[in-house]
């Protein structure tokens with residue numbers, strides 16, 4: 001992660017900055033570039049439009065690191081409702097969940113129980129559940145829970161972060177489970193003993209791991225990046241691949257590339273967040289792209 005990104009994350013963690021972003025019109029407008037809206041209805045209506053344009057969707061109910069059981073159960077219930085809507089409205093969609101939103105930080109057993117109920121509900125509407133990967137405090141438990149739940153239910157997937165030193169080993173360990181593995185670069189601030197820190201090194205690691213994933217016909221790779229060189233590499237590797245794979249990108253990022261890939265015959269899944277807890281998600285998007293942060297600063301202070 002660059003010095004700029006770390007500075008943005010540090011700045012946005014300051015209380016007054018959070019207040020300015022969440023409490024002003026430009027802040028909320030910026031959030032709406034990346035978030036479908038506050039409610040499930042908002043998300044369903046955006047998902048329907050994306051489906052009409054040939055894109056599939058992953059619904060993400062925003063929220064992370066809950067500190068009590070009630071909030072974890074409420075998050076699970078929102079996802080259950082989302083799955084019901086996927087079924088009743090025939091949406092081409094799955095869900096993406098964070099285990100810390102299902103209580104991982106307070107009780108691992110609770111997170112497993114709630115994830116189990118989501119996997120069962122997803123089965124009923126013939127869809128899947130992808131587990132997002134959070135910061136490295138949660139990696140061990142997340143990989144362990146994925147292994148267990150995927151072995152039992154068979155309809156799960158997991159995000160893996162190319163910047164982590166451990167990811168090549170995790171890939172070897174998890175590919176035989178045959179789920180869908182979403183390869184992303186990694187969005188959190190990590191120490192050098194845990195993760196690669198230079199962009200060049202992360203990009204190289206991503207390319208190597210992408211080659212490994214795309215060569216495995218048992219697993220369904222999800223190529224989650226907006227990086228043109230890596231998208232091109234995936235297209236090249238796809239020529240030798242027989243089994244399906246998909247591209248994944250974030251809602252509001254490189255929308256024309258998303259549509260171009262659909263026009264070229266690829267499956268494109270848009271990661272579609274909704275809910276009122278959008279602040280941590282937005283700060284990660286600001287940190288990824290200097291122009292997003294400048295856009296916001298100019299809107300608030302004028303120029």
Ligand code: FDA
Nearest residue numbers: 132133159184185186187224225226227248249250271285
């Ligand atoms: P990179 O950051 O190098 O960007 C390449 C280009 O894409 C940029 O030059 C810019 O043009 C465009 N771009 C990228 N981000 C942008 C932004 N925010 N706004 C505008 N333009 C932007 N991370 C994680 O740690 N755990 C997870 O579970 C997930 N899940 C996930 C799902 C999906 C579908 C995607 C696409 C990404 C994630 N991520 C994630 C985030 C991921 O780790 C990474 O931080 C971002 O995707 C940015 O990295 P890129 O691969 O796009 O490359």
